[in-house]
Amino acid sequence: MSDSEDDIPLSQINNGPIISKASTLILNAAPIDDSTPDPSEARTSVTISASQDKESSEDSDDIPLTQRKQQLETEKTLASDSDDDIPLADKRAATKQIMKQESSDDDDIPLAKKRKVQAKAKEVPVSKVASSPKRAASTVSTPAPSKKAKKDEVSKKKLKKEEEEREIYRWWEEQTSQRAGDNEDGGDGVIRWTELSHYGVLFPPEYVPHGIQMKYDGKPVTLTPEAEEVASFFAALLESDHGKNPTFQKNFFSDFREVLAKNPKNPRLERFDKCDFTPIWHQFQLDKERKKQLTKEEKLKLKEERQKIEEPFLFATVDGRKEQIGNFRIEPPGLFRGRGDHPKTGRLKRRVYPEQVTLNLGKESPIPPTLPGHKWGKIVHDQQATWLATWKENINDTSKYVFLAPNSSWKGQSDMKKFDKARELKNYVDKIRASYTADLKDKLSEVRQRATAMYLIDRLALRAGNEKGDEEADTVGCCSLRYEHVTLEPPNTVHFDFLGKDSIRYENTVQVDHQVFKNLKLFQNQVGEGHAIFDRLTTTGLNKHLNSCMPGLSAKVFRTYNASFTCQQQLDRLTNADDTLPDKILSFNRANREVAVLCNHQRAASKSHAQQMVKIEDKIRTIKYQRMKLRKQLFSLDASIKKKRPDLAEDESDLDDDWIMQHDIDTIAKEREKVQTKFHKQNEKRKADGEPLQPDSELKDRLAKVEDLKVQLDKERGGDISVAANMTVHKLLDRIARLDDRLNATKIQATDKEENKEISLGTSKMNYIDPRIIVAWCRSYDVPMEKVYSKTLVQKFRWAQDIPDDWKF
DNA sequence: ACTAGCGACTCAGAAAGGTGAAA
């Protein structure tokens, strides 16, 4: 075993796939060479050391986490090409970026550029005229035409698409200074609109009682509609995790009793464990079944009816432009589904009425109608806000908002701003790292804690970690980490184990800079169990400091920066221009996965995952079994091959006699069934066609053939190898080669599946990876965008397509 | 000057819905 391999922790070798969990990483603070004038130079001059002993890793670490992981995984390949691994283009792009920054900072756009931008801006009103909101709305509502007009329909669709394309507000082609929130001092005080109109919000339908009685103490009880509704909320969740959660049950029952007590007609229910909601639950199951049984036409009709109701709410008009609205529905009443160990989970979320809703509208805009007999709570004209409607939810007394959809200009602009900010951090990060590395030894514990936290946020992409109240789930981020969340193992290994946002567990083992280790130990000892490690640090304080390092910098920018940086770098590393399209997409997904692991984006493994894995393992074994048989035939034809091809002489792993026996039995059973169903089906068809039926003797003949197969399999198991007369060594070798390919493909599929079991790629793709990285990648490797972005994401990131081909993060 | 609380926004996984390939 080589030195370097020795340093890879066992855990990583064993459970290779599960990278984030229990993988040990080496993280040392960057000793930054201050003499380097250009920060981008500092980055590119990083050397990737081949050996991972603690000594040498000290100099090799100006590298985000994921890069380090790769480093560990692929040391052998990297050993030879350390420095030239980083493309020149990267260097150039970085320098270019700085120049661009400097010039746009003081609003000093070159004249030539300005002219171009203005010209483009002028085009906008033209397209606006071409598609007045009214006309567009009528296009959307075009009902499905008859089959005869199919051709017509296709061309109409094309037209519609073109029209929609024209309708898109290409804000990214306009002069930047006009854009709200584009200035450095944040977006406050900025007027976002002068004209705003929309149709308000869509309320859920009133409750329709079903009359199914729940039971109490074994006896059916009659409830008022209001109480029945609440009982039904719970009944629907009876078999879910929520329904089985004691806190959920307790909170639900307490609120349920309150509702019951409001009307004397309701019975008094004292104990939850005497309640039986199964009658309602069963009814719901039935309803679901019935809904599934509906014909295609009926389903389509229902869908169209739904869409007709939604239609007026779909779009808002902002300064004369049509913009899609994200969530125009008022959240229906139900039971609060808090994540993790939320103290309020299961409480009744009450129905919202118009009186509780505030609308944000232009002064001139008509006030939309609302539920009969009701009035809107308030109408405001807040031109600095981007929300269209708001209301308070009764569980935590927090605000809910109606916003425009992700493809809107408001969302797009702030998205672009976010990624530009992260990209700007590239130019500051070396300085910032140098500064916090120095601060790790500061005498003031406040400063020291801040530096240590910055190290963790930078290197591990942790969230800031605001303080939380008693009425919320106990989850933490960097600043709120407590004693028990961190375990130190000398000389410099740190184990993290805590619940983060959404109560998702963060479990990671890393090797850190010695000073960081020392600091953590010191802070831990000072505070003791149950207390925050960074007792002198608040997120506000941290962010204030970060803002002084770089305008607009806050903790979350590091997450965006690290994610995008990692993605860019992984894509560059993994993609080959001459790969096939599926291979390129595999590389893409790998890069994406790297980011998801970094950000700890998880999902619940599907219930059938284990089953699916068994199935795929079985598939692998079946291939191996077939391969073994071919090998044996090969050797019986020509024994000399054993020596010529020692690789073929080796036995296939994990093929045991028991499995083979069972496999043969299963094969025969399946074959029998197949023959029988086929026979019966054929006869049924003949019957329908009025042809004479096949006699039972035919079935017997066919089944006899299966028996022959059985005999042959039994023989083969006994070591009796039969080779077909026309079989040749060449043919057999060919077949084995093909099986090997299939085996490999299936194995990769299995690994991939296992690796992805609990990793969610969507969140990073949607929120953390600069879409321009992906657009540029798609262009340079000739991959259609639709292969990596869903329809909605393509729309959301339309702005990102306006970049030069060689764009780099 | 500090802090708690809150408003408005981004980010998050679960669940529902849709689709296309395998059985």
Added chain:
DNA sequence: CTTTCACCTTTCTGAGTCGCTAG
């Protein structure tokens, strides 16, 4: 050819971040 199942997309709404303001 139909049905089933696995996977992907969209919807939903809860959970964070972060700056501001009031006391």
